[in-house]
Every structure is written in C-alpha cells, then in structure tokens.
Amino acid sequence: MKSLKIYCLIFSLLSFCHVGAQDTTDLMKMLEMEMESTKEMTRYTTATFKTTRLVNGQSVENVAKGVMDVKISHRFGNLNDGGYELFGLDKATMRMGIDYGITRYLMVGIGRSTFQKTYDAFFKVKILRQSAGQKKMPITLCYVPTIAYKTLKFEDPTIENYNSSRLSFSHQLIIGRKFSESTSLQLMPTFVHQNLVTGANDPNDIFAVGIGGRQKLTKRISFNFEYYYLVPEYKLPGTTSSLSVGFDIETGGHVFQLHFTNSQGMNERSFIADTKGKWEKGDILFGFNISRVFTIGKSH
Amino acid sequence: MKNLILIFATCITLTSTATAQSYITKNGKISFFSKTSMENIDAVNNQAVSVLNTQTGDIAFSVLVTGFLFKKALMQEHFNENYMESQKFPKSSFKGSITDITKVNFKKDGTYNVTVTGDLSLHGETNKVTVPATIQVKGKSIIGSTAFNVNVDDYKITIPKVVENNISKTIAITVECSYEGR
Numbered sequence: 085m086k087s088l089k090i091y092c093l094i095f096s097l098l099s100f101c102h103v104g105a106q107d108t109t110d111l112m113k114m115l116e117m118e119m120e121s122t123k124e125m126t127r128y129t130t131a132t133f134k135t136t137r138l139v140n141g142q143s144v145e146n147v148a149k150g151v152m153d154v155k156i157s158h159r160f161g162n163l164n165d166g167g168y169e170l171f172g173l174d175k176a177t178m179r180m181g182i183d184y185g186i187t188r189y190l191m192v193g194i195g196r197s198t199f200q201k202t203y204d205a206f207f208k209v210k211i212l213r214q215s216a217g218q219k220k221m222p223i224t225l226c227y228v229p230t231i232a233y234k235t236l237k238f239e240d241p242t243i244e245n246y247n248s249s250r251l252s253f254s255h256q257l258i259i260g261r262k263f264s265e266s267t268s269l270q271l272m273p274t275f276v277h278q279n280l281v282t283g284a285n286d287p288n289d290i291f292a293v294g295i296g297g298r299q300k301l302t303k304r305i306s307f308n309f310e311y312y313y314l315v316p317e318y319k320l321p322g323t324t325s326s327l328s329v330g331f332d333i334e335t336g337g338h339v340f341q342l343h344f345t346n347s348q349g350m351n352e353r354s355f356i357a358d359t360k361g362k363w364e365k366g367d368i369l370f371g372f373n374i375s376r377v378f379t380i381g382k383s384h
Numbered sequence: 385m386k387n388l389i390l391i392f393a394t395c396i397t398l399t400s401t402a403t404a405q406s407y408i409t410k411n412g413k414i415s416f417f418s419k420t421s422m423e424n425i426d427a428v429n430n431q432a433v434s435v436l437n438t439q440t441g442d443i444a445f446s447v448l449v450t451g452f453l454f455k456k457a458l459m460q461e462h463f464n465e466n467y468m469e470s471q472k473f474p475k476s477s478f479k480g481s482i483t484d485i486t487k488v489n490f491k492k493d494g495t496y497n498v499t500v501t502g503d504l505s506l507h508g509e510t511n512k513v514t515v516p517a518t519i520q521v522k523g524k525s526i527i528g529s530t531a532f533n534v535n536v537d538d539y540k541i542t543i544p545k546v547v548e549n550n551i552s553k554t555i556a557i558t559v560e561c562s563y564e565g566r
Contacts (some may be wrong), residue, residue, distance in 0.1 A: 103465060111406075111435050115444045118410060118433045119475070127450065131465045148457030195406045205537060265471050303466045304544065379456045 106269070127216040132224060132262040132270075135375050136183055136191070136208070137338045138296045139310045139328035140347055144260030144270055145226045146210055147185040150381025155181045155195070157350050157373040164366035168321040172369060180351040184380075197350050204351040206230035226258040227245060230352045249280035254352035256294075266300035274312065276357045281320065291315040292359045304334045308343070312356050319357075326359040342374040405439040407526055407563035413557050414447055418552040425459060425551065427452040434561045436528065441485030443500060443528075445478040445559075467541050468507055476506035480513075488519050495520045500530065509539040518558075526563040531556065 133143040136153065147153045157179045161172030169175060181195030181204075189210045196203050212225035232252045238245040253276070260270035272294030281288055296310040312326045330343025346361035346368060348354070361367030387545045412432030418425040432447040449470035451534035454460040463469040480502010482488075488496045501514040533554045536543060 111437055111442050111444050114406065114408070114435050115433060115446050115477075118408065118435070119446050131461050153459055265469075335544075336462075336550060377458050379458075 099148075125217050126219040127217040128214050129216070129224070129262050132214070132260055132268045134306060134332040135341070135373075136193075136307065137373060137375075138270075138298070138349055139330050139343045139345060139373075140326065141257060141272060141296065141310055141312070141352070142206075142208060142226070142228050142256065143296070143380055144210075144226050144258050144384065146188070146191045146208055147183050148256075149185045149188050149376065150379060151185045152378045152380050153183040154376050154378070155179070155183065155373055157181070157371065158198075159345070159348050159350065159369050159371035161369065162361065162366070163344075163368045163370065177350075182217055186337060195351065197354070199349045199354060201235040202232050202349075202351060202354070203235065204232040206352075222261060224258075224259070224260045224262075228254075228256040228258065230254045230256075232351045232353045237302050246280075247384055250259040250332070252276065252278040252353040252357075254356070266298070266306075269295070271295055272312070274352065274356055276353055278353060278357065283321070286320050287318050289318060291318040292318065292356050294356075298332070301331075303333060306332045308341070312359075314356075321330050322360060323357065324359055324362055326355050327363055337377050339373075339375040341375070343371055343373075344368050345371060389409065405437055407436040407438060407565050409563045410412075412445070412447075412561035412562040414557065416558070417453075417556040419474050419556070420550055420552050422550045425454070427454045427460070427463065429453070432559075432561065434528075434563070436482075436526065436563050438485070438488070438490050438526070441482035443478075443482055443502070445561075447476050448493045449476055449506075451472060463474050467536075469541075472506045472507070478502055478504050478513075482517070482519070488521065490521055490526070493521050493523065503519075504534070506534075507539045511538050517555060524565060527561070528563065529558070531558045533557070 085230065087310060093181040100142055108343055128149045133145045136143055136145045136147060159177050161175030163171045165172050177197065177199040179195050181193055183193035185191045190309045194205045206228055208226055210224065210226050212221055212223060214224045226247045230253065234250045254274060256272055256274040258270055258272050260268060262268045274292045274294060278288055292312045292314050294312040298306045300309045300368040302305045308330050310328045314325045316321065324346065326345065326347040328343050328345035328347065330341055333340040345358040346363050346367060349358060361369065389453060410433050411430055411432045413428065413430050414427040414432045429447055429451045431451045432445055434443065435447045436443045449468045450464055452463065454463065463546050480500055482498045482500050487498060496519045498517050498519055499514060500517045504513045505508050515530050515532040517528060520527040533556055536553055536555060543553070
C-alpha cells in the first residue's frame, strides 16, 4: 500500500514535469538551442562600400557573380577656371566602362577614357574576405592589376616610336575593413609602371600609398574620401598626390557618385602617377560616376 | 522491486510520449513575394528553424534574415542593408500557437485546416497576427504550411519614394515546414 502511494506521488510529479515540458518558454528554449547551431556558421561581411569604386580608385567591393556594372564617369574642368568656363563645366573628360563579375572572387573590367585616348583593363581578385562566426577574418584583401594603353598620337612622328611605349601597368593591394554598419576604411599600397616617361631622369616606377573610407550619412547616402600619397623619391616632377572627396547616392539599381578631386584621369596610371592639380590653388574638378547594374548570369 | 520496475516503466513511457509531442525542423522554407507592375521581387530561405508541440499547439519559428536568397545579388544586399537592417536585427521570429489544435488527429493521415495566432517579430517590431494554416499528417511526419500578407508599414520598414513603384507595400509570405518528431 505504501509503495503504491509512492508510485502515485512519483507519477504525479512526473506528469507535472511532463506538462512543464510543453510550456512555450521551453519551446523557445529548444528553438534557441537549434538556432545556436546555426550561429557557428561563417558570416561574411557584405556592402563594405556601395560600389566597386571609391571615387577614382577601386574599393574592396566586387560586383557579384553574373552581374554587369556599366559605369559612366565625368570629370569637368578646374573650378578656378572661373565664370567664363562656368567653373569648369564647359570642359569634360569621360570614361565609359563595363565591369563584370565572373565568380564571387573575381571581377574584370574594361574602359575607355577620353583623357589621352586611353583604353584600360583590369581584374580584381578577392584573396581574403572579412567574416565573423566560425571563420574569423578581420579584413578583406584584394589584388588589382591594371593595364592601360594610350592611343594619343605620338608627339614626334618623325622618330621611331614603339607601340610598347603606349603601355602602362599598375599593381594594387587593397586592405579594407568594415568597422561598423556605417564606417569602412581601406589602405591601398600601389605600384605604377610606365614604359615611357618624358624626361630622361624621370622614374618609370611610381609608388603610392592610398587611404580611403566612407561614412554613411543615411542608409542610402555616404561620404567618401580617397587620398593617394606619392612616395617622394618615386614620383614624376610636377605631380601631386591625388585627393578626392565625394558622396555616394544609391537609388535601387543605380549608384551616383558626386565628387571633388584634383585628378583629371580615371585610370590608375593617370590619377595616381599623373595628377597635376593642387587643392590649395583651387585646381579642383567636379565630377561624377554613374553606376548601373544588370543581372545577366546566375548569382548562385 | 516490482514497484521499482513499474516506476521505471512509467518513466520511460512518459518521456517517450513527451518527446513525441515535440516536432522540429531545421530546414523550413520561408519565402516572400513582392509584386508590382514594375518588377517582382522574391526570395527564399530554406533554413528556418521551427518547433511544434502537438499536444498544446504551441509553435515557434526563428530565421536568420541574411539567409534569404534572391535572384539578384544587389537586391539581396539592399534587403539586408537598407530594409531589414540585418546587422541590427539578425533574426526574425514567430511565437504563438495553433488555437484549434484539437481538430488535428495526429494519428490519422490527412490534411487539416487550422488557425495560427501569435507574435511575429521582424525588423525589431512585434505584431500580433492570426493566419489560416494547414497541417498535413503523413505517417510520422507533419507538414505545416501557410500563406499570409504583411504590411511593411507595420514593421517600420520604409520604402523610399524613388523605388515606391518597384516594391509592394504588402508582402506575400509563404511558409512550408516538414516537421519530424524527436
């Protein structure tokens, strides 16, 4: 009889636990536990910058796989040209270009600038991707080699000119980090080689260290800056470091970039190695880039 | 001694019945659809986690916002960055119950229409929702599915004027989960 009492007691106790197990809080606990297992996944950082260019130069962003990005960029004349030139708006150089994402890690691009009638091509490969979770990586690292071909007529056609003299190359590493939802920074050590330079003592190889970043002002507008410091022993005479500030405005499939810069060219050789304008003298150019993306291939 | 065996037996039966009441899925499918005359936007997430208690009807869902896959990469980026702010609100969840769970006979195969009511939390906002759903019992598995609409305004998701014609203010959501007992 006594044992039956104990049995009843234990039974009721167990039934009580049993009811407790059906509580919503327990259900949520179970859900949380299941979600924990998904937490261990690697979460890759996305949207470090709004587009693949900061102002003139490359950002750590790639276009996604199967996406074509058509870029039309303009740089007007110097602001200090005065009212006669409508502060530079009467003059314009432009670059038309197309970027395409082959894989998530690799994009290619081609372009043509009116400035010195230059064709350019590049690829950008992502070596490291910033991530959190299971795989932790504090930075994104990209490597961007470019080639540019100047088709401007040779100054002196009477002498023997080589086609290879038209070529220039650049190699760039981009180390970027998205610090928060609104703040991203990147460093860009860059090497530029020109096959032909004007003076006999001018260096063919130019070194520059770039720094750039963005600060979001709203969800769709960000402030960007970009500065390429030229290492003094490795720069062409009369050239200065390129400094640009601007805004990115994103509207659906478009990104509009409006900026002020002292560089006229829009490929690595011309804006890093061949910037002649000085901010302090008012050699500032207004410019814009328009980016429009089209999804062509499959993204996954 | 006999009693001890009896207790043990009861324990085992109880625990086994208790576990059989909890059904779970880790690859529930949640998709949504925005239809406008300009463009259609759809995305799918196949990693929704959901638990269902067949005894009480309690049901809960949790899903990672970044897990929604779009056909267009830029849409996915904007979805996470501008609309859902998935950095700030990484998870969306639902916690509620099937109010008429007694209608469902889990021992008999068939399709049952039920009503689910509870709190839907997304983009940091929680609203009470009541939606019709179906429970399909098929041997040992349970398939739960529903389709309902949410208004983006209810969850403080703002659509800027420039893309007003591209994104619908009412988003159609479909859920399909195949639960397994545990």
